[in-house]
Amino acid sequence: MEIHNGWDSLIIQNEQIRNITGLLGNYNGDPEDDLTTQDGHIISRNSTARDIHVDFGLTWRVRRQHSLFTYPIGKNYSTFQNEAFTPMFPDPAQTFTPEARNICGDDEFCLYDYHTTGRADIAGATRAATQTFKSIQIQAEPVLNIQIHCNMLRVKLIVE
Structure with a gap:
């Protein structure tokens, strides 16, 4: 991780890009496997919102034992997690x-x-x-359409 002008930047080598997966999918160019659970199961893109939430999204929830977050005095993991919460889903x-x-x-x-x-x-x-x-x-209308080919992909993470 690098810091440039107050921005955190994660630099990923091209050969590493195919190893990235998570809530935002992956970068292999195949949208059919973007809903891959943390344990490697692929959920159909045609699944209901409820099924995607339960069978895909919840597999990526950060568990207490794996959390890298630090908390202010009086706060802890449970302060920011409501594991009983179920969103409303369109029917x-x-x-x-x-x-x-x-x-x-x-x-x-x-x-x-x-x-x-x-x-x-x-x-x-x-x-x-x-x-x-x-x-x-x-x-x-598109103002500019540029294709860039480079050895590295730079992803900016906004930290508030």
């Missing part, structure tokens, strides 16, 4: 009220927020943000 069979459909149309993010919070104002804000994002995507 593909979920039916939505006419009000939800009127606000959201087919916007899955809006429908999720409406279902999760029960609040039309939050769903409406999500719908507006999604529409703005899609509009920007449509209007945006």
Whole structure:
């Protein structure tokens, strides 16, 4: 690890890049194995969000005995871990009220927020943000497309 201008940089040699795997997938160019569990099992990309969370994501949870973190006085591993927490997952069979459909149309993010919070104002804000994002995507043109080939890949880690 190196520090450059206040940034932590992790420098990985090309021959090491194929050994990287984790929550963000791997770098072998095959998206079919990006959901590889910590013990090497591959989870299908077509799995439900619940299955991906349980069968993939939780395998990468940092366990107390493997944690490299240090904690301030009065805090410990358990302060920052809630192993009983289960997020809400979208239900593909979920039916939505006419009000939800009127606000959201087919916007899955809006429908999720409406279902999760029960609040039309939050769903409406999500719908507006999604529409703005899609509009920007449509209007945006690549400014520059450069391919770089080098012996090293530099990854910047932002530490807050």
